[in-house]
Amino acid sequence: MGLKGKLTAQVEIKAGGDVFHDLFRYKPQQITNMSPTTIQGCDLHQGEWGTVGSFYFWKYTHDGKQKVAKDVIEAIDEEKRSVTFKVVEGDLMELYKSFKGGFHVETDGDIDLVTWYLEYEKLNDDVEDPLTFLGFCIKLAKDIESHHLKAA
Secondary structure: OOOEEEEEEEEEEOOOHHHHHHHHHHOHHHHHHHOOOOEEEEEEEEOOOOOOOOEEEEEEEEOOEEEEEEEEEEEEEOOOOEEEEEEEEEHHHHOEEEEEEEEEEEEEOOEEEEEEEEEEEEOOOOOOOOHHHHHHHHHHHHHHHHHHHHHO
16 A cells, blocks of 8 residues: 555535635634634744745644644645645654645535545554545534634
8 A cells, every 4th residue: 555645625605615715724723613623723823814934823623632733834825725735843753744624615516526635655564544634624613613603
C-alpha cells in the first residue's frame, strides 16, 4: 500500500458558500463559537488573518482527544472560494510526513457544496489513512451550517 494519498468529501450546506469561505479565510477564530466540541481555539501566530503565508495555531478535538496543529495558509483562490492549509507542526505530524488540507465551494443552482480534500504522506505503512479526520471536517461544516441557519 502506498504512503501518499488524497481523500475528498463533498457536503451540501445551506448556510451559503460565501459565508463558509469568508469564515475560514478571515475569521477562523470565530469557529470555536460555532463548533465548540470540535474546535477550541484558533490563534494567529504570524502574518495577517486571511493572507497566504500566515500561520494559525489550532486547538481541536479529534477522535475524543485534545490535539493541536500549526499550519500555514498555502493558497487562496477567491474565484473557487478555496483555502489550502499546510500543517507544519502538531499532532498530525507524529503520523504524517506531510499533511495538507483545504476546501473549495461550488454553487449548483441554489445549492452550495463544500468539497474538503486532504493530501498526505504517511510516515510508514502502519499509519492509517486519515478517514476520521475527513469525518471531522464534515462535522465541522455541518456545525457551521447549523450555527448560521439558527442565526438567520
